[in-house]
Amino acid sequence: MPENDLNELVQRALAEDVGSGDVTVQATVPPGTRARATVTQKAPGVVFGLEVAELAFRALDPGVRFTPLAEEGTWREGGPVLEVEGSAAALLSAERTALNFLGRLSGIATLTHRYVQAVDGTGARILDTRKTTPGLRALEKAAVAAGGGTNHRFGLFDMVLIKENHAAMAGGVGAAVRAARAHAPGLPLEVECRDLAEVQEALDAGAPRLLLDNMGPAVLREAVALVGARAETEASGGVSLETVREIAAAGLDFVSVGALTHSAPNLDLSLILEPTA
Numbered sequence: 001m002p003e004n005d006l007n008e009l010v011q012r013a014l015a016e017d018v019g020s021g022d023v024t025v026q027a028t029v030p031p032g033t034r035a036r037a038t039v040t041q042k043a044p045g046v047v048f049g050l051e052v053a054e055l056a057f058r059a060l061d062p063g064v065r066f067t068p069l070a071e072e073g074t075w076r077e078g079g080p081v082l083e084v085e086g087s088a089a090a091l092l093s094a095e096r097t098a099l100n101f102l103g104r105l106s107g108i109a110t111l112t113h114r115y116v117q118a119v120d121g122t123g124a125r126i127l128d129t130r131k132t133t134p135g136l137r138a139l140e141k142a143a144v145a146a147g148g149g150t151n152h153r154f155g156l157f158d159m160v161l162i163k164e165n166h167a168a169m170a171g172g173v174g175a176a177v178r179a180a181r182a183h184a185p186g187l188p189l190e191v192e193c194r195d196l197a198e199v200q201e202a203l204d205a206g207a208p209r210l211l212l213d214n215m216g217p218a219v220l221r222e223a224v225a226l227v228g229a230r231a232e233t234e235a236s237g238g239v240s241l242e243t244v245r246e247i248a249a250a251g252l253d254f255v256s257v258g259a260l261t262h263s264a265p266n267l268d269l270s271l272i273l274e275p276t277a
Contacts, residue, residue, distance in 0.1 A: 005138075006051075006055065010097070011059060014059055014094065022092065025089045029088050029089045033087070033275065034276045036083065036273070036274050037273045039098075039270070039271050040080055040269065040272070041079055041081050041267065042269065042270055044076065045113075045267045046076070046110045047073075047267070048072050048108070050068050052098075052105070053098040053099070053101055054084075056097045056098035060087070060091075060093055060094045061086040061090035061091070064091075065086065066083075068081075068082050072109075073109065073146040092273065103269050104266055107266040109143045112146075118245050119245055125150045126260075127152045127257065128257070129256055129257070130153070131262040140261045147260075158188075159187055160189040160190070161192075162180060162190070162191040173198045173201045174205040189209065190209040191205075191207045191210060191211065196222060207231055209231055210223075210234070211236055212234065212235045212236070214238055216238075217250055221250045234254035236255070236256040236258075239259070240259070
């Protein structure tokens, strides 16, 4: 995400939380008090989002001393994540915004890592989707990459992805592929197929990548055999940590998982504040 956009995002998040002022801090923290905050990871996972957390603290105290204590994108069992020293009032007022970003993004990276590990050795890559939090897509997709996943298209503009409703409007899978090829010849193209007949129709139309939707493992294996080397294959639908390895083992190139961004639990983090002289 461009730096200006990221700063604006953090400012909006702080404005939402702080509003006209942090009345609790104003009531309890003497002006000029300084403190040191340590953020600790309390559960195993992958940390991501330190830059955003730093921006949140720095927005309220530009002079804070921010020290990362964890490597992003690496599985950790827990421990200190960062230390930040500055105005006690600023640290307390920015705490929730910083932890919300850091916990959310680390949760996505952590869940992605679990999926990537689950398919290790199959040759399949784990993809994200557009099922992201509005306004946070760039950050959430970056978190997927930090967890070892692969980013799918960013939006509606950078790839043609023909779903069943598009195909219905175009007159079928084959007709949709041919129309998309004519309209946007320079863009990557993928088409959703719900059964083997649509797989054959897509292949006949020259589709370079097929999205095999809600097919069981046995049908996936048939579809992959039918496709051969003529196109890339991606599976979606019915994917969980319990099922992903069996799905990937059908010989797919990709498995897309909406849960990476729409259902990842936050990584458990805590912040402890200590006054400094």
